[in-house]
Amino acid sequence: MSARFADTFWPPADELAEAAERIRARLGDWPGTAAPWRLCVAAPDVPADGDVLIVSAGDRTAQARASAASRPASPDAVAIEFDEQGAVLHAAGARYALDAAHPLADDWIAALAAFLDCGFAPVDALVLALAWRDGDETRAVDAWPVDAARFPRVAGLPAAPEPAFAPCPAQLGLYPVVPDAEWVERVLDCGVRTVQLRVKGAAPDALRREIARAVAAGRRYPDARVFINDHWQIAADEGAYGVHLGQEDLETADLAAIARAGLRLGLSSHGYYEMLRALHERPSYLALGPVYATATKAVAAPPQGLARIARYARFAGARAPLVAIGGVGLDTLPDVLATGVGSVAVVSAVTAAADYRTALIALQQCFPGQFDNH
Secondary structure, three states, X not given: OOHHHOOOEEOOOHHHHHHHXXXXXXXXXXXXXXXXXXXXXXXXXXXXXXXXXXXXXXXXXXHHHHHHOOOOOOOOOEEEEEEOOEEEEEEOOEXXXXXXXXXXXXXXXXXXXXXXXXOOOHHHHHHHHHHOOOOHHHHOOOOOOOOHHHOOEEOOOOOOOOOOOOOOOOOOEEEEEEOOHHHHHHHHHOOOOEEEEOOOOOOHHHHHHHHHHHHHHHHOOOOOEEEEEOOHHHHHHHOOXXXXXXXXXXXXXXXXXXXXXOOEEEEEEOOHHHHHHHHHOOOOEEEEOOOOOOOOOOOOOOOOHHHHHHHHHXXXXXXXXXXXEOOOOOOOHHHHHOOOOOEEEEOHHHHOOOOHHHHHHHHHOOOOOOOOOO
């Protein structure tokens, strides 16, 4: 038995460890997690940080064990309740319920250990484990789950808005994210046709003026796509092309109102669970990131890296146009495009450039045939 999984299960389980090793060997080269998890198929006396308590939903003590995972004494412990229909993960007071698309594989716990070893957060590793089927590690050189039909669904969500959000082109191209309407005008004048206005800290009147000016700038170019970050109500009032929202906005924004207004909707995601949550709403595009470390916006998720973005693209690319974002510059843009996304959002590569026009020309050359030369 490999030492990699020797201490992964409690109580020690050679069969699970050997299965996890077989699966892990077919998942490719991934940086491992800095703090190894311990999967507890029987409850320890006191859950510790890094414990993942795995309990059957039919177990009388399952609820008590699950609630233990969010106790202040063990804030980094996790509990997973499972049955034939799916699983619920409890962590730090949050609850993530997933309905499986097919019966759970016999090796799903071993697969969970393997995906955790690849460095994925527990909720994302659980999504992948529920998409796993027995024997996947024998069927291909690369056994990574990518078939969307096999992935679980986020449980308990209301139906997606009707009518559906208006579509975007499959290839949105270069996508600058800029801080004010003057920047929107600048990039549109340079031939860019997809741009996002992200205004932070403005007073209400100033915010509305910025949004109105940005939308008006977009109207001067028949093929321009001006998205407004966060402020969907003003965007709808001003007749914007679209809005971009984060995951946290899904609980508060009136998505049906956005759809009725004819606005396109872009949604952020930082992993498999958030992709499932976002794709349920049938957005006009899905943003994936952060690709690299970035100082332009505080995000809870660590840098995803090119390998993850490529996996995300294979999973989600048939369901929505994809935009990669986070720390991308001219030197890394070709590698990011090679992952399979149709658009890349940039921030400081434009707004912090010594000469933004020269920067935009160079960036646009990575997207042949998608832009006018201005």
